[in-house]
Amino acid sequence: MEFATGSSPHKIGPQNVTRVMGMVLLALVPGTLAMWWYFGWGVLINLMIAVTAAVVAEAAVMSLRGRDARPVLLDLSAVVTAWLLALALPPLLPWWQTVLGSMFAIVVVKQLFGGIGYNPFNPAMAGYVLLLVSFPVTMTRWLPPDVVSGQALSLADSLHIIFSGTPPLGQTWDTLSSATPLDQMRSELSENRMISEIRQSPLWGDFGGRGWEWIGNWFLLGGLFLLWRRVINWRIPASMLGSLLLVSGLFWAIDPETHPFPAFHLFSGAAILGAFFIATDPVSASTTPKGQLIYGALIGLFVFIIRTWGGYPDAVAFSVLLLNMAAPTIDYYTQPRVFGQRKHDDA
Amino acid sequence: MIAAIVTIAGLSTVFGLLLGYAAIRFRVEGDPIADQIDALLPQTQCGQCAFAGCRPYAEAIAAGEAEINRCPPGGEATMIALAELLGRDPVPLEDEDAAEKPKAVAYIVEAECIGCTLCIQACPVDAIVGAAKQMHTIIDDECTGCELCLPPCPVECIHMHPIGETIQTWQWPYPKEAAKGATHG
Amino acid sequence: MAEPRNIWTFRGGLHLDDHKAVSTGRTIEPASIPERLVLPLQQHIGQAAEVLVKPGDPVGKGQLIARASDYVSASIHAPTSGKIVAVEQRPVAHPSGLSDHCIIMDSDGEDTWGELPPAWPDYTERSAAELRERIRWAGVVGLGGAVFPTAVKVNTSGQRAIDTLIINGAECEPYISCDDALMRAHPEDILDGIAILRHIIGAHECLIGIEDNKPEAIEALRHAIETRGERDIEVVVVPTLYPSGGEKQLIKLLTGREVPTNSLPASVGVLCQNVATAVTVANAVLHGRPLIERIVTVTGQGIRQPGNYRALIGTSADRLVAKAGGYSEHIHQLIFGGPMMGFSLRSDQVPITKATNCLLAASQAEAPNNDPERPCIRCGECARVCPVQLLPQQMLWHTRAHDFDKVQDFHLFECIECGCCAYVCPSHIPLVQYYRFAKTAIWTQEREREKSDLARRRHEARQTRLERIEAERKARLRKKKEALEKKPAAQDDDPKKAAIEAAMQRVAAKKAAQQNPEPAGKD
Structure with a gap:
């Protein structure tokens, strides 16, 4: 009889790309539900729009490239990208902007570079930055969390706003929207207010923005799940959050009235989400152990720098993209020592 | 004005000397x-x-x-x-x-060889041994498979033998090709 | 009991299901004698052995039928008595599935020993060189799978003194249990082998490394050491972590010493031998018996009676399978070696060799390696599990680009092909195959370069020779021509006239000398 042949190892582990991506999606669920809880239906509507756009775009590009789209769609990477993008978007963003961002992420940032595994930049963050610089007004029009405003938009109202682009009858954007805590902190600090004053606002919770800090906690839970399942390793999140805490702590210690408490940095904006879900995107991140520590630490540092002195309220997207560019260089200089290689040997 | 001229002149002297030195120091022999x-x-x-x-x-x-x-x-x-x-x-x-021809080495059918030495003269790498009126033979390891010995042979007793793949020269197939071949039989 | 020894660690590695219980249930089945044996001349690293017999020759069991042809080579002996049938190309157990030179013999069923060298129970009286020569005669090679000639390995003269002998009983690869079975059944023989090896290399300490998933083997060896009152031999239990049985990995685990890249363990004062090799050494020295059989684990869901079987070298794989109850309906793939490092063959009509430690008749579920390859997502798992701390992704990129210089910059040849990287790859990229492709492609390039260098040298030599001959021919021609031109001129001239001319010249010279006395005086 004739037997099947193949190269060793003949046994392959249980892991595959679909499982990895599925695990990431699973880990995103608690944080996403928390966002829905605090910011209403817009979050989930954005998510649906972004995911649909991404999947359609990916299928279209694959068929244009004359490849089989099925295995690529089944690996769920497009869904992860769209999901992360949607979480970064304001809940009532006009639908076509979400579609644009999502398609840009998939078509330009991912597929034009060769598809999964070849993109030098994090597609979700590139899509977010495109929208942020193209539509600064809508992209900074956040909602106050329900706990602050006391008003929850109904599903119908949310759909109406997202698809028509105008607020429902009897309401204006001014009554509806609010700045994010990070945004407010920035603008009020620039008006020379003291932190103790700023924190009088009802937007503030124990550490960061009210609601936001709980969302952060739920994403943290998801991140810990990924760590436990070994989908990501500790280096990038730990070094990124560590350096953010360290640098913000340093400035806070120097002047607590003009620099917010370190925990504020941690639990505002996309710091937690970024540390566990975005900076850890393996394709665009550094891959060597030492390199990952440097990569994460530099992201943390840039987050603080851009938040404090930069032109935009949040900084995770910019920092991640900046360090994406540096990742190959970091990897080159941080190659691990090969077994049996002496310390002074050249790499 | 004068300072500028002096500077430029000085610079060109320095670089000229440098280039001249380099030309001698890093001279490359041959082509x-x-x-x-x-x-x-x-x-x-x-x-x-x-x-x-x-x-x-x-x-x-x-x-x-x-x-x-x-x-x-x-x-x-x-x-x-x-x-x-x-x-x-x-x-x-x-x-x-x-270009698509498989690699081969020449082989002399010794029973037919008349010992004319024509092939010996044609071989560019001296891979054929023999003498006038003596049978010739080819050193396999040194034959390059150029086929230059074929035309001069008056009795056409030289043939090309393709070099088969042996365990020593076998190469692992590139994975994609292997994937195609890996069928259940 | 002594206090537990410190165990070091190596980076990377994998926890795998060991599947060993499948084959350890029975005792080792003795070998049966097949009617026909096929003995490849190349069962070891180095040069193929040189045939000493011809078809028709009768041979006795243990008779040398092919001898080591070089320093790094190994002898081959008749595994039973019988008659040589042929010396020809036969399919052998090699991933290529190609044929190689083999000696084919038929057994006569008598199984009578031929002439053997004397047993040396008094081996301590023998010199290391004599013992090495005996090991060399016996055709002993590393039986853990590397099949490097043992006589060469134990020749540590000219290197750093060896202080530690490590006996490798880790047997880390799943499914394989032949060493485990051997350690349980014959701990005494292993200790004999250790004593001989220590005598040869002069190591004062011996460590036997065994993974903690073989408690019976550990117990058997410890018991044997205690009853014999052996000193400076210790069984060291290492955690079960693939590939702890890799030579450099085991040395790191047991001694904390890291064998430098491109170096042998001897450079850190260690010599490593497999347990089965130690037993073969003992047989060669104490009984004068060559390596003619080995224990093979026959296992997998595709086999009816998995277990450990003694097999004569040269027994056909299908015969051994038949002895193990034949294939079950799950049979899908036949793997020589284990699931991580073995190779699969289309046919089972190939002989068991000294290298064959396991026949894994795998079901589709056990060897599902036909998943399509997906793009690398750079997750870095491969680098995390690599026991040599290579960067598998970088090597993959450069292999795909056929940039073999770059691949070597990333230490391709340090790769031990353990398969950890490909096992964990979520994109199911056959990384090891890429590296093997790169390695063999580099060897081919090297061979071709050597060949073209040789051709260039010979061509240039020929050119200079032709030029020289041409120049000589021209020179001869010129001389002839000159001679021809001179001759008529000489015939024209009157010889007397020439004599007069010469005399007049002499006179003129004399006169000139007299006019300038000083130089003349000086002369």
């Missing part, structure tokens, strides 16, 4: 490009490029007198290596059929 090209050629010395051996062909390429696609034994790989070395665009091989 390095021809050497590099020669190193890439398979050294079969078969003359299929219409030059008398690999070295003359290398010199012709270096002088820009010959295309890089005229070496059938080297095949596509050699052409691409040459294109890379010289920064030229790859070109299709002049004689595709010749």
